Amino acid sequence: xxxxxxxxxxxxxxxxxGLRKDPGVDYLAVAPGNxxxxxxxxxxxxxxxxxxxxTALAARLRADLVVIGPEVPLALGVADAIRAAGIACFGPSxxxxxxxxxxxxxxxxxxxxxxxxxxxxxxxxxxRLDAALDRxxxxxxxxxxxxxxxxxxxxxxxVVTAERDDARAHAATLLDSGHPVLLESYLDGPExxxxxxxxxxxxxxxxxxxxxxxxxxxxxxxxxxGMGAYAPLPWLPKSSESAIVGDVVEPxxxxxxRRGCPFSGLLYAGxxxxxxGPAVVEFNCRFGDPETQAVLALxxxxxxxxxxxxxxxxxxDFAPLQWHDGYAVTVVLAAExxxxxxxxxxVITGAEADGVLHAGTSRREDGAxxxxxxxxxxxxxxxxxxPAARAAAYGVMSSxxxxxxxxxxxxxxxxAEGRITL
Numbered sequence: 001x002x003x004x005x006x007x008x009x010x011x012x013x014x015x016x017x018g019l020r021k022d023p024g025v026d027y028l029a030v031a032p033g034n035x036x037x038x039x040x041x042x043x044x045x046x047x048x049x050x051x052x053x054x055t056a057l058a059a060r061l062r063a064d065l066v067v068i069g070p071e072v073p074l075a076l077g078v079a080d081a082i083r084a085a086g087i088a089c090f091g092p093s094x095x096x097x098x099x100x101x102x103x104x105x106x107x108x109x110x111x112x113x114x115x116x117x118x119x120x121x122x123x124x125x126x127x128r129l130d131a132a133l134d135r136x137x138x139x140x141x142x143x144x145x146x147x148x149x150x151x152x153x154x155x156x157x158x159v160v161t162a163e164r165d166d167a168r169a170h171a172a173t174l175l176d177s178g179h180p181v182l183l184e185s186y187l188d189g190p191e192x193x194x195x196x197x198x199x200x201x202x203x204x205x206x207x208x209x210x211x212x213x214x215x216x217x218x219x220x221x222x223x224x225x226g227m228g229a230y231a232p233l234p235w236l237p238k239s240s241e242s243a244i245v246g247d248v249v250e251p252x253x254x255x256x257x258r259r260g261c262p263f264s265g266l267l268y269a270g271x272x273x274x275x276x277g278p279a280v281v282e283f284n285c286r287f288g289d290p291e292t293q294a295v296l297a298l299x300x301x302x303x304x305x306x307x308x309x310x311x312x313x314x315x316x317d318f319a320p321l322q323w324h325d326g327y328a329v330t331v332v333l334a335a336e337x338x339x340x341x342x343x344x345x346x347v348i349t350g351a352e353a354d355g356v357l358h359a360g361t362s363r364r365e366d367g368a369x370x371x372x373x374x375x376x377x378x379x380x381x382x383x384x385x386x387p388a389a390r391a392a393a394y395g396v397m398s399s400x401x402x403x404x405x406x407x408x409x410x411x412x413x414x415x416a417e418g419r420i421t422l
Contacts, residue, residue: 001022001024001025001027001064001065001066001303001308002025002027002029002061002062002063002064002065003019003025003027003028003029003063003064003065003066003304004029004030004031004057004061004063004065004066004067004134005019005028005030005031005041005066005067005069006028006030006031006046006054006066006067006069006070006073006078006114007030007048007068007069007070008030008032008033008034008037008048008359008407009031009034009069009070009289009359009360009375010255010289010290010292010293010332010357010359010375010377010378011039011069011287011288011289011290011292011293011356012030012033012069013034013036013037013040013358013359014292014293014296014297014378014380015067015069015287015296015303015380016028016030016037016040016041016358017040017296017319018296018299018303019067019304019307020040020041021302021303022302022303022304022305023302024302024304024305025304027042027061028040028041028042028144029041029042029043029044029057029061029063030042030043030044030096031043031044031045031046031048031054031057031410032044032045032046032048033398034358034359034360034361034372035133035201035351035358035360035361035362035363035369036351036357036361036377037358038346038356038363039387044057045052048070048072048073048078049072049073049076049078049302050078050133051073051076051077051078051080051081051082052081053356054073054078054081054082055078055081055084055087055274057083058082058085058087059085059087064087064088064308065087065088065089065090065304065307065308065311066079066082066087066088066089066090066091067089067090067091067307068089068090068091068265068286069286069287070286071097071100071101071152071284071285071286072152073091073100074091074092074094074097074100074265074285074286075094075097075100075101075152075285077092077093077094077240077263078091079091079093079094079097080093080094081210081286084254088308088311088312089208089311090258090263090264090265090266090307090308090310090311091106091264091265091266091285091286091311092263092264092285093264095260095261096256096261096262096263096264096265096285097285098100098261098324098328099252099263099267099283099284099285100152100195100282100283100284100285100286101151101152101285102150102151102283103120103148103150103151103182104122104150104180104182106282106283107120109252109255109256109259110252110280111170112255113251113252113254113255114251114275115247115248115251115252115280116248116259116279116280116327117279117280117281118146118184118185118186118187118279118280118281119184119185120182120183120184120185121135121136121182121183122150122180122181122182123171123175123180123181123182123183124175124180124181125175126172126175126176126271128271129168129171129172129175129181130168132183133145133164133168133183133264134215135183136166136183136184136185137162137186138162138164141163142185142186143186143188144160144161144162144186145159145160145161145162145164145167145183145186146158146159146160146184146185146186147160147161147167147170147171147174147181147182147183148158148181148182148183148184148185148361149174149179149181149182150179150180150182151179151180151182152360155301157174157179158213159221159222159223160186160223160288164321165310171183173359177411183378187272187274187279187281188272188274188275189272189274189275189422190210190235190272190273190420190422191210191211191270191281192208192209192210192233192236192269192270192271192272192273192274192278193208193209193210193211193229193268193269193270193271193291194206194208194209194241194244194249194268194269194271195209195266195267195288195291195292195295196243196245196249196266196267196268196269197265197266197306197307197310197315198249198253198263198264198265198266198267198310198315199264199309199314199315199316200253200256200257200262200263200264200309200313201250201253201257201262202253202315202316203245203250203267204306204315204318204321205241205244205245205248205249206295206299206321207231207232207295207298207323208231208232208233208236208241208244209229209230209231209232209233209294209295210229210230210231210233210291210292210412210415211226211229211288211290211291212226212227212228212229212408212410212411213226213227214227215334215338215339215406215408216408217408217409217410218410222339223339224338224339224375225289225291225339225374225375226288226291226332226335226375227290227331227332227334227407227408227411228290228330228331228332228378228407228408228411228412229290229291229293229294229327229329229330229411230294230328230330230386230389230411230412230415231291231295231298231327231328232298232327232388233293233415233420234327234386234415235415235418235420235421235422236273236422237422240273240278240422243277244271244278248269248271248278248280248370249269252266252267252269252283262306263285263403264310264311264313265285265286265310265311266285266286266287266310267283267284267285267359268283268285268286268287269283270282270283270284270288275421289359289375289378290330290332291330291381293328293330293357293378294328294329294330294380295328297320297324297328297380297382298323298324298326298327298328298382299322299323299324300322300323300324301319301321301322301323303411305318306318306321318363324382325384326382326383326384326385326388326389327382327383327385327386327388327389327412328380328381328382329380329381329382329386329389329390329392329393329411329412330378330379330380330393330411331378331379331381331393331394331397331407331408331411332359332375332377332378332407332408333375333376333377333378333379333397333400333402333406333407334374334375334376334403334406334407335371335373335374335375335376335402335404335405336403336404336405336406337404338374338375338406339374339398342360342371342374343371343404344360344370344371344372344373345370345371345372346370346371346375346402346403346404346405347369347370347403348361348369348370348371348376348377348400348401348402349400349401350399350400350401351369351377351400352369353396353399353400354396355379355380355381355392355393355396356377356378356379356400357377357378357379357380358376358377358398359375359376359377359378360372360373360374360375360376360377361373361377371402371405376402376405377400379393379394379400380393381393381394381395381396385416386412386415386416387416389412390411390412390413390416393411394409413416
């Protein structure tokens with residue numbers, strides 16, 4: 001099988017490494033890729049938001065399967081164009097991608113499917129903002145305001161704060177830029193990321209993970225696209241995972257079929273395990289980064305076969321997924337000043353080590369690998385238990401050097417020490 005992966009992050013690097021282990025995959029290409037993916041697959045320069053360019057490349061390469069990593073091309077309908085050209089594509093249609101692209105759409109789907117989520121209100125006018133803020137946050141006894149960009153924001157459009165001025169400033173900035181604002185009630189409890197392969201009404205869960213969104217140790221600082229993750233979750237009972245699938249993902253998948261926009265691809269459910277049960281924080285329409293790196297490190301089933309079955313409507317016939325025993329931890333190395341405007345162009349050393357997955361990297365003409373994005377790379381460690389996986393990940397990270405680079409030192413620590421309970 002010939003596979004083309006679209007994207008340039010650590011998620012795509014992880015997908016390529018997983019696909020390379022599948023004996024059914026005999027050719028790999030990536031576009032546009034990075035310095036790390038270039039060592040795994042043939043690399044092509046393409047505008048990932050252009051349906052014409054991506055489809056033309058897939059046809060030229062005689063791809064049997066195209067896997068779209070980022071959310072933006074999915075929201076723009078690139079998967080639709082690829083399928084229209086007669087090529088199998090792992091990724092939802094433009095209509096189905098609204099589950100991530102519009103939080104208002106996702107809320108409407110969840111309401112129709114009877115799925116628990118935070119109470120919310122859309123604000124599309126500055127004149128309504130102050131009154132809406134009074135209906136949320138500490139004003140009504142909650143610990144914080146939750147303010148979100150209603151559209152795609154690469155994981156950084158959310159502010160959770162106990163300070164009204166900060167909540168209002170974030171909302172006002174979004175409104176001034178023409179983005180509707182979603183205000184939500186605060187959900188307590190630890191968060192869970194559950195990836196599911198979805199083919200219409202067929203849902204196949206992967207192992208559950210937990211990511212770390214804030215930039216600094218102890219969940220301090222602003223939100224980012226994700227600073228690390230671990231999987232599986234020793235504190236989450238199997239019965240809770242089954243309940244998430246049966247009470248959340250399957251009803252949402254069925255509701256999308258009912259609406260005429262069936263989901264095909266990877267449906268990511270981000271949930272809070274609240275004191276009254278699981279509640280959805282958000283849905284994503286693709287593999288999430290950095291959880292993908294940890295989850296795929298544990299998969300033993302053929303990844304290409306699973307993605308192709310999902311893309312061709314035969315997921316129900318695919319063999320049950322198999323997993324390594326043990327745990328995996330992902331730690332993200334970010335450039336100086338991230339999640340603000342990152343410093344770019346710094347030379348990275350140690351980035352060729354096993355377990356390093358590239359994201360914001362490129363290779364200079366002299367062969368040096370340099371930073372080209374905010375989240376520069378991920379390090380993945382595996383082990384028989386969570387402390388061993390943490391030690392493996394941080395051991396590799398200790399050999400990577402990036403001037404001004406920073407990473408969290410507490411990924412998976414609370415779970416390893418048994419400090420997370422339901």
